[in-house]
Amino acid sequence: MSFVFSKENLERIEALKSRYPSPKALLLPCLWMAQYQEGYISLDAIEVIGEVIDMPPMELYRVATFYTMFNLEPVGKYHIQLCKTLSCALRGKAQILAQLSNRLGIKPGESSQDGKYTLSQVECLGSCGTAPVMQINDRYYENLTPEKIDTILESLEEES
Amino acid sequence: MSQTEVVIDDKRFVAKEGSLLIDLLIKHNLKVPYFCYHEALGADGNCRMCMVEIEGQKRPQIACDTLIKEGMVVRTKGENIESVRRNILELELINHPVDCPICDQAGECKLQDFYMDYGLYDSHIDQADKVHHQKHIDLGSNVMLDQERCVLCARCTRFTADITKTHELGIIGRGDHARVSTMPGKKLDNPYAMNVVDLCPVGALTSKDFRFSQRVWFLTSTPSVCHGCAKGCNIFIDHNREKYKDETIYRFRPRENQAVNGYFICDEGRLSYKALQENRQVERDRNGAVCSEAEALKAYCKTLEGAKGEIIVLADPNLYREELVAIEAYAAHIGASLYAPLEHYRDEDFADDWLKSSQRAANAKAVEILEIKTTLPVEKAGLLISFNHPDAAQIKAEKVISFQTHIGKDAYDLTLPLAVFSESAGTLVNEEGIEQYCPRAIKRNEPIPTVIEWLTQIEGGDK
Ligand code: SF4
Ligand code: SF4
Ligand code: FES
Ligand code: FES
Numbered sequence: 221m222s223f224v225f226s227k228e229n230l231e232r233i234e235a236l237k238s239r240y241p242s243p244k245a246l247l248l249p250c251l252w253m254a255q256y257q258e259g260y261i262s263l264d265a266i267e268v269i270g271e272v273i274d275m276p277p278m279e280l281y282r283v284a285t286f287y288t289m290f291n292l293e294p295v296g297k298y299h300i301q302l303c304k305t306l307s308c309a310l311r312g313k314a315q316i317l318a319q320l321s322n323r324l325g326i327k328p329g330e331s332s333q334d335g336k337y338t339l340s341q342v343e344c345l346g347s348c349g350t351a352p353v354m355q356i357n358d359r360y361y362e363n364l365t366p367e368k369i370d371t372i373l374e375s376l377e378e379e380s
Numbered sequence: 381m382s383q384t385e386v387v388i389d390d391k392r393f394v395a396k397e398g399s400l401l402i403d404l405l406i407k408h409n410l411k412v413p414y415f416c417y418h419e420a421l422g423a424d425g426n427c428r429m430c431m432v433e434i435e436g437q438k439r440p441q442i443a444c445d446t447l448i449k450e451g452m453v454v455r456t457k458g459e460n461i462e463s464v465r466r467n468i469l470e471l472e473l474i475n476h477p478v479d480c481p482i483c484d485q486a487g488e489c490k491l492q493d494f495y496m497d498y499g500l501y502d503s504h505i506d507q508a509d510k511v512h513h514q515k516h517i518d519l520g521s522n523v524m525l526d527q528e529r530c531v532l533c534a535r536c537t538r539f540t541a542d543i544t545k546t547h548e549l550g551i552i553g554r555g556d557h558a559r560v561s562t563m564p565g566k567k568l569d570n571p572y573a574m575n576v577v578d579l580c581p582v583g584a585l586t587s588k589d590f591r592f593s594q595r596v597w598f599l600t601s602t603p604s605v606c607h608g609c610a611k612g613c614n615i616f617i618d619h620n621r622e623k624y625k626d627e628t629i630y631r632f633r634p635r636e637n638q639a640v641n642g643y644f645i646c647d648e649g650r651l652s653y654k655a656l657q658e659n660r661q662v663e664r665d666r667n668g669a670v671c672s673e674a675e676a677l678k679a680y681c682k683t684l685e686g687a688k689g690e691i692i693v694l695a696d697p698n699l700y701r702e703e704l705v706a707i708e709a710y711a712a713h714i715g716a717s718l719y720a721p722l723e724h725y726r727d728e729d730f731a732d733d734w735l736k737s738s739q740r741a742a743n744a745k746a747v748e749i750l751e752i753k754t755t756l757p758v759e760k761a762g763l764l765i766s767f768n769h770p771d772a773a774q775i776k777a778e779k780v781i782s783f784q785t786h787i788g789k790d791a792y793d794l795t796l797p798l799a800v801f802s803e804s805a806g807t808l809v810n811e812e813g814i815e816q817y818c819p820r821a822i823k824r825n826e827p828i829p830t831v832i833e834w835l836t837q838i839e840g841g842d843k
Contacts, residue, residue: 263564276547281563285552 223264225272229253233272243273251284260291288342296331296338298376301355304341307348312365316352317341319366323373336380386452395448402430402443405456412456413465413494415472415581416533417444420643421542427533428468429494432456440464465498473499475511475556477528485583487596491531511556519549520567521647522574522588527559530584536560536576543644546570560584571736574651575644578633589651590631594620602821603635605808607698607801608649609730610739612810613641617653617802617821626825629653629802639814646736656800661784662828665795679794680838683779684714689762691716692777694769695752697725697741700806700818703831704743704750707767710835716765720747721756724770737811742801745809767831768798783834797828804830 225233232253236246250273254265261284263277270277284290291299302308302317321327324337331338347353350362361372384397388410395404400423405412415427423444431440435453440461443454455461473491480486513527537549537560548568552561562568568576577587601616614635621627632653634645664676671679684691693711695704697720704720711718722744731738741747747754756771764780766772772782773790780792785800805820829837 266563276541278547278550278563279541282550282552286554 301342303345305344307351311351313352319369384450388454401446421538483583484586484591490581535579604818606649607742609737610811613645661797687763691763692761694766695720696768697747701746702806720752722754799830
């Protein structure tokens with residue numbers, strides 16, 4: 221198995237264990253830790269977590285596939301999640317998507333060749349008042365326009 | 381728990397307070413549809429098909445999650461509850477491919493039954509709008525999965541989680557995309573895996589071994605008992621005689637018996653029907669040449685008369701008790717010593733702590749009760765008469781007469797065909813001492829004699 225939890229994560233797991241009557245309660249925190257550590261949750265990670273919290277891998281896998289926020293495949297350094305639900309759709313999500321697709325040269329569900337960007341469409345991000353909205357890694361970008369997309373992507377290019 | 385009285389559809393029933401309402405309905409054959417509940421798996425409450433009306437409750441309740449209470453008044457019929465059921469069924473079927481004409485479950489499918497009993501609506505959804513999933517996925521262990529036909533009742537996943545505890549199956553994804561699956565790269569792999577085919581109420585899980593071989597409504601089911609080991613699991617032998625063909629067994633299915641096997645059987649036992657129709661001994665063979673029945677009987681008597689020294693009779697410990705008794709009497713009549721050696725049937729690798737027993741001889745207990753010797757005879761015999769015993773070739777004997785069900789690699793002075801258990805009838809005593817009668821299931825176009833039929837002919841010729 222190639223996945224191992226980092227030292228910090230192991231410490232966090234130990235600390236969390238004392239809070240609950242059963243280690244099984246750590247299912248979701250462990251999946252998050254694995255995802256933050258590697259960028260996605262590999263099958264190896266699922267096996268390892270299964271041992272840590274004493275749960276058959278299948279039970280973990282079911283949970284991991286249930287929540288769309290868990291990535292079961294590797295994603296780019298910047299994971300762009302564009303909201304496709306009603307408010308955003310009515311407020312111009314289609315143009316935003318076209319702009320993103322054109323600039324990055326990828327369709328939703330794909331990653332750029334350099335592995336830097338992954339583009340996905342997701343359900344409501346809970347920020348309808350500032351639609352259209354997208355999330356890049358843990359950050360929200362609101363009231364989007366095609367021009368804003370250009371600026372955001374340029375700043376990401378500079379950052380890296 | 382105390383007994384209490386409840387009223388269901390205006391009739392009174394006595395039941396244990398706190399027991400499941402659905403169990404009472406099933407026990408008294410009060411029709412209520414259900415997918416996810418199963419006596420062996422318990423209630424899961426996911427399919428919502430088992431709705432009933434309970435007096436004093438605003439909404440219909442699921443019978444599988446309702447505990448019996450004193451004075452409960454339940455309705456399983458009526459316009460209201462029937463329309464609730466119809467709507468739930470329509471929801472279950474919303475993405476169903478309706479491929480009954482090519483589906484192996486047709487004829488024993490709960491979706492079909494419930495649609496005819498409670499559905500009968502016109503579909504609101506266009507075939508083209510349905511969500512599609514993968515069809516014919518080979519899960520392993522002879523089980524095929526069609527994800528589109530699944531109603532997500534979770535019986536199969538609860539079986540692998542709670543009963544075999546092997547956890548191969550799970551429902552992954554959610555909403556329209558929820559489907560049964562194994563972990564990527566993993567297979568369904570346990571010695572009881574094929575039970576999920578019987579558990580699946582629809583055609584989502586089918587047996588690779590059985591599918592496309594018969595329409596189920598052509599099959600005749602004869603109750604019987606598996607001969608795979610001394611557990612004696614109860615089965616149905618499903619068989620059919622197609623035009624111009626011989627009677628053929630197409631599958632074994634588990635038959636409920638709480639005292640023996642519950643609801644399940646092992647895969648090896650389930651597939652053991654094949655051996656009953658492969659490589660069968662059908663000819664009478666005298667010194668390597670085929671002969672008629674009359675010639676065979678003549679040769680038998682001559683060999684018996686000419687026997688010098690001790691006569692040994694071997695009886696297979698898989699034979700029915702009635703057959704063993706007849707052989708015992710016959711052996712005494714001709715002054716032979718009788719053995720039913722068990723050594724061959726010890727198989728520690730086969731055993732587990734559920735059904736499978738390390739004693740592979742189905743009637744070992746009967747042999748013990750009849751006090752037949754179970755060791756392998758070591759002395760040299762003048763004549764050996766074997767009733768299908770696998771160790772016949774190991775006995776040193778001048779002459780050998782072998783009654784056998786299957787063609788073996790050893791040649792004997794006289795080889796005579798013998799009926800297998802499905803072509804005979806009699807009693808098995810399982811390892812716990814439970815007696816179980818098996819009627820004759822198969823009548824071949826050209827019958828092969830059973831032990832008793834042979835002995836009757838031989839003794840008739842004797843006189
Ligand atoms: S495959 Fe069959 S048993 Fe399993 S969840 Fe689907 S319908 Fe139920
Ligand atoms: S456990 Fe034994 S008797 Fe039961 S099905 Fe398997 S082989 Fe047959
Ligand atoms: S619809 Fe886009 S954030 Fe709610
Ligand atoms: S049988 Fe009651 S909800 Fe499925």
